[in-house]
Amino acid sequence: MALYHGPVCRFCRREGLKLFLKGDRCFTERCSFDRRSYAPGQHGQKRGKLSEFGQQLREKQKVRRVYGLTEKTMRLTFARAASSRGVVSENFFRNLENRLDNVVYRMGFARTRTEARQVVRHNHILVNGKRMNIPSANVSVGDIVTVCESSRAMPVFPLAMELFSKRAAIKWIDVDHKGFTGKVMASPTREDIHLNVKERMIVELYNK
16 A cells, blocks of 8 residues: 555544644644644544554554554564564664654654655665665664755755754754764664654554
8 A cells, every 4th residue: 555645634633642744834833733633524523432452553553654654564664573682662663763764854854754755765865975765774873864965955954954953852863954964873762752652552453
């Protein structure tokens, strides 16, 4: 199934949580979630009690929508986390955070992860001095991510950098916006990911 390209504000309302999917709009009074925090649709204000499966599904959907991934990619990411040493949930979120499109977003070179994916796809990003146009590419500790010199005049980057100061600080990366570069200083931990989600339920869902 292809990635979703329709309205995304309804996702925040459906999950009952601001997911910051619209960039700068999420910080203004135009935010749909702030105006109507109930679920979309005719019966959005009459949300009933969820079953155990329903709760697990909603937690998984929060993560999927935040990172903008297909269900197939989510399952593959979880399978890789489950086959690695350590706590499965921590491995899972670390794999999601280490994606190049997410790192570009975290460094403030894009306003949303969707925009970051487009920036990567269009060959505007270098990793350790080499062009990389695969959004799902894994970024490791010590890698240096840079905006191509020929792309730095594009308006998308200053707009993203301006929004960067409004987001929560990220400890595991070091960014120099004047030099259009950033470095991965450490592996992200669950505490570094400011996302209100019950990862235990996601593990239970995918282990069924």
